[in-house]
Amino acid sequence: MIVEVIAVGTELLLGQIVNTNASHIGAALAERGLDANFGQVVGDNHDRLTRSIELAIGRSDAVIITGGIGPTQDDLTREAVCAATGLEMEFSESYANHLREWWESRGRVMPESNLRQAQHPAGSELLMNPKGTAPGLAIKHNGTLIYCVPGVPAEMEYLLERDVLPRLSAAAGKSSVLVSRLLRTWGQSESGVAETLDDVYRGSTNPSLAFLASGGEIKVRITAKADNQAAADALIAPMESEVRERLGDSVFGVDDETIERVLLRLLTERGYTIATAESMTGGLVAAALTSLPGSSKVVRGGLVAYNSELKQTLLGIDDVSTVVTTETAEAMAEGGRRLLGADVVVSVTGSAGPDPMEKPPGTMVIGVATPDHTQAKELRMVGDRERIRTYAATNALHFTRLALIGKWWKP
Amino acid sequence: MIVEVIAVGTELLLGQIVNTNASHIGAALAERGLDANFGQVVGDNHDRLTRSIELAIGRSDAVIITGGIGPTQDDLTREAVCAATGLEMEFSESYANHLREWWESRGRVMPESNLRQAQHPAGSELLMNPKGTAPGLAIKHNGTLIYCVPGVPAEMEYLLERDVLPRLSAAAGKSSVLVSRLLRTWGQSESGVAETLDDVYRGSTNPSLAFLASGGEIKVRITAKADNQAAADALIAPMESEVRERLGDSVFGVDDETIERVLLRLLTERGYTIATAESMTGGLVAAALTSLPGSSKVVRGGLVAYNSELKQTLLGIDDVSTVVTTETAEAMAEGGRRLLGADVVVSVTGSAGPDPMEKPPGTMVIGVATPDHTQAKELRMVGDRERIRTYAATNALHFTRLALIGKWWKP
Numbered sequence: 001m002i003v004e005v006i007a008v009g010t011e012l013l014l015g016q017i018v019n020t021n022a023s024h025i026g027a028a029l030a031e032r033g034l035d036a037n038f039g040q041v042v043g044d045n046h047d048r049l050t051r052s053i054e055l056a057i058g059r060s061d062a063v064i065i066t067g068g069i070g071p072t073q074d075d076l077t078r079e080a081v082c083a084a085t086g087l088e089m090e091f092s093e094s095y096a097n098h099l100r101e102w103w104e105s106r107g108r109v110m111p112e113s114n115l116r117q118a119q120h121p122a123g124s125e126l127l128m129n130p131k132g133t134a135p136g137l138a139i140k141h142n143g144t145l146i147y148c149v150p151g152v153p154a155e156m157e158y159l160l161e162r163d164v165l166p167r168l169s170a171a172a173g174k175s176s177v178l179v180s181r182l183l184r185t186w187g188q189s190e191s192g193v194a195e196t197l198d199d200v201y202r203g204s205t206n207p208s209l210a211f212l213a214s215g216g217e218i219k220v221r222i223t224a225k226a227d228n229q230a231a232a233d234a235l236i237a238p239m240e241s242e243v244r245e246r247l248g249d250s251v252f253g254v255d256d257e258t259i260e261r262v263l264l265r266l267l268t269e270r271g272y273t274i275a276t277a278e279s280m281t282g283g284l285v286a287a288a289l290t291s292l293p294g295s296s297k298v299v300r301g302g303l304v305a306y307n308s309e310l311k312q313t314l315l316g317i318d319d320v321s322t323v324v325t326t327e328t329a330e331a332m333a334e335g336g337r338r339l340l341g342a343d344v345v346v347s348v349t350g351s352a353g354p355d356p357m358e359k360p361p362g363t364m365v366i367g368v369a370t371p372d373h374t375q376a377k378e379l380r381m382v383g384d385r386e387r388i389r390t391y392a393a394t395n396a397l398h399f400t401r402l403a404l405i406g407k408w409w410k411p
Numbered sequence: 412m413i414v415e416v417i418a419v420g421t422e423l424l425l426g427q428i429v430n431t432n433a434s435h436i437g438a439a440l441a442e443r444g445l446d447a448n449f450g451q452v453v454g455d456n457h458d459r460l461t462r463s464i465e466l467a468i469g470r471s472d473a474v475i476i477t478g479g480i481g482p483t484q485d486d487l488t489r490e491a492v493c494a495a496t497g498l499e500m501e502f503s504e505s506y507a508n509h510l511r512e513w514w515e516s517r518g519r520v521m522p523e524s525n526l527r528q529a530q531h532p533a534g535s536e537l538l539m540n541p542k543g544t545a546p547g548l549a550i551k552h553n554g555t556l557i558y559c560v561p562g563v564p565a566e567m568e569y570l571l572e573r574d575v576l577p578r579l580s581a582a583a584g585k586s587s588v589l590v591s592r593l594l595r596t597w598g599q600s601e602s603g604v605a606e607t608l609d610d611v612y613r614g615s616t617n618p619s620l621a622f623l624a625s626g627g628e629i630k631v632r633i634t635a636k637a638d639n640q641a642a643a644d645a646l647i648a649p650m651e652s653e654v655r656e657r658l659g660d661s662v663f664g665v666d667d668e669t670i671e672r673v674l675l676r677l678l679t680e681r682g683y684t685i686a687t688a689e690s691m692t693g694g695l696v697a698a699a700l701t702s703l704p705g706s707s708k709v710v711r712g713g714l715v716a717y718n719s720e721l722k723q724t725l726l727g728i729d730d731v732s733t734v735v736t737t738e739t740a741e742a743m744a745e746g747g748r749r750l751l752g753a754d755v756v757v758s759v760t761g762s763a764g765p766d767p768m769e770k771p772p773g774t775m776v777i778g779v780a781t782p783d784h785t786q787a788k789e790l791r792m793v794g795d796r797e798r799i800r801t802y803a804a805t806n807a808l809h810f811t812r813l814a815l816i817g818k819w820w821k822p
Contacts, residue, residue, distance in 0.1 A: 023427075040450070045448070190481065291797065292796075307710070
């Protein structure tokens with residue numbers, strides 16, 4: 001069952017509103033194992049809307065049209081469905097009465113234009129919409145299912161859940177589900193991860209693999225389609241094992257498990273507190289560590305030693321003639337442990353740019369000190385100042401994880 | 412000039428991400444007077460993507476394809492453009508060298524699959540993308556303009572502004588210019604600003620007024636359309652004077668002048684250094700102050716005293732039995748001046764939630780200490796933890812500005 005969503009509204013094309021209806025419907029279809037190949041957006045124009053509906057009818061088994069069924073002159077979905085299908089327009093006297101009662105019950109006189117909402121392509125089933133005045137429409141035309149729902153998200157969502165999705169699932173004759181598992185990795189490039197998994201990617205369509213890059217992470221998504229959740233999980237499990245075995249410690253979290261969440265868990269498990277000693281990131285690492293509820297149980301705090309004098313006076317580093325070095329990063333982390341009384345301290349020093357400072361902009365040194373061990377690592381990143389600082393902060397969190405799981409990067 | 416946007420990615424159809432690229436591009440086109448009749452979304456599938464491109468070429472003057480130009484196997488936009496246009500695929504040896512250098516400069520070995528990004532339909536102009544490794548593509552085919560840009564929003568936006576929009580405007584023969592002036596305000600509600608300026612808003616269409624709320628600021632945008640920049644500026648000037656007179660000190664910056672930039676300027680003018688003493692914001696204020704190039708000249712650093720013990724040992728606050736108070740915020744700011752040796756210190760304490768801490772979540776107290784004076788202010792905000800922390804950090808910067816321009820909030 002291939003379903004296509006048409007979102008109607010000039011305001012969508014103008015970028016005045018974001019098309020969240022399409023993503024909402026897309027996620028709901030995927031959850032139920034219904035496929036979508038295409039999505040369309042079209043303005044409030046009779047001819048173009050008609051062409052969009054014709055196109056969708058020609059290539060999909062079902063069409064959900066959201067928007068354009070209100071009472072005003074630019075609500076043209078009903079007319080366009082008639083034009084695309086050749087169906088006549090009919091008028092529902094009983095729905096007209098419902099509309100009149102709706103207005104009367106609010107002590108108001110109904111503008112006559114509202115009767116447009118009692119019009120519908122011949123043979124439509126009217127879907128009651130208690131959140132608004134426009135009824136949804138369900139139409140079967142030459143084997144294609146057409147559903148018209150309002151563009152107002154709350155009204156659309158109500159009719160989608162209550163009427164459209166159950167009918168689509170029934171018509172699809174199966175209650176299959178689509179289940180995804182996201183493996184979050186760090187430390188390898190997107191193309192590197194893709195190469196490592198190339199034969200897995202090519203060798204299977206269900207479950208399927210996809211690669212997503214965002215925020216310095218590469219995410220590997222495994223998606224399975226099956227009759228039910230348990231069957232989908234069973235399809236995912238062996239591929240997940242294979243991916244994990246190939247990617248090893250690069251995989252740091254699953255689904256919505258961010259690096260911050262992983263760190264809080266690791267620290268809690270080990271009974272450690274943490275603090276930061278930052279220079280180039282200026283507080284970003286501390287802000288990340290304190291972003292989650294419950295962080296106060298393990299986060300002591302942090303020092304931003306932006307001016308090198310503070311590295312001397314507060315972190316006890318004698319020589320600050322050069323500061324973008326592994327020696328300084330290690331001394332900052334150890335000095336931070338003393339000053340802030342934390343078990344683990346992560347430090348960052350470097351040159352954020354645009355002007356070079358000792359080393360080229362984008363040079364960053366990350367240090368981690370634990371009760372047992374201290375190490376630092378120099379990295380480089382190209383980009384603007386914001387990107388460099390964000391990358392440094394993300395790396396600081398990931399190197400802290402490596403230290404906590406005992407995978408120090410130097411022998 | 413009719414422009415059509417095709418957003419490529421199965422994750423869009425699955426509703427895993429919202430199609431903000433389409434709305435961003437739509438708004439940018441509308442601002443420049445370029446029309447859009449249709450929008451498309453299509454998954455990572457060669458044949459369907461090819462059909463989408465054919466459809467767009469057949470009905471629009473220009474096509475912007477966002478997504479599908481990365482290095483992995485499911486990035487298929489280049490191939491689909493060739494299939495839809497009949498153009499041969501070519502390989503850019505110079506771009507391949509650029510890619511190799513990009514990887515080498517990071518001390519890493521390039522996976523061979525990255526060379527896909529040096530492929531392009533014959534006759535393409537490669538658009539340099541400093542924010543990523545995939546170049547944008549500009550193609551002219553039988554009179555239709557085709558632009559391929561990445562799906563990553565920051566990369567897409569960069570190429571859109573720098574390459575795509577200027578070319579489209581030129582091709583459309585637009586001779587008039589649209590010039591905007593943004594007055595950034597803080598401290599009044601959006602409806603308050605709108606009421607203050609209601610008659611100005613109603614009284615003029617060119618220049619026109621618009622109100623935008625984002626990041627805790629209310630921005631007033633004055634937009635003029637004229638034959639050239641000078642004529643547009645002349646239209647804007649008198650309205651800007653009027654708006655400034657009415658809004659007074661609420662206007663803190665113009666155009667891209669962020670509060671961070673304003674603070675660095677004020678501090679530099681006064682010869683002051685600054686530091687932070689943060690609790691609930693966990694480093695966000697320090698990170699904001701150090702976000703700009705040149706901040707090292709005035710920013711000393713900061714202490715994140717997340718655990719109250721650090722407020723005692725490092726900031727010298729004797730009684731930490733209650734910490735969400737104006738007394739504590741003032742003592743943190745003054746203690747920060749001593750510890751960090753800065754002229755000005757801004758402090759934040761409060762309850763970020765979701766669990767209450769002394770006071771309801773969303774309670775925040777901001778303190779500012781200068782060489783002459785110390786004051787604090789308690790505020791409240793509703794929202795989730797992230798929103799509350801961000802709002803607290805923004806307010807901390809704005810109260811610092813008030814202190815620096817001598818507008819202390821208490822008599």
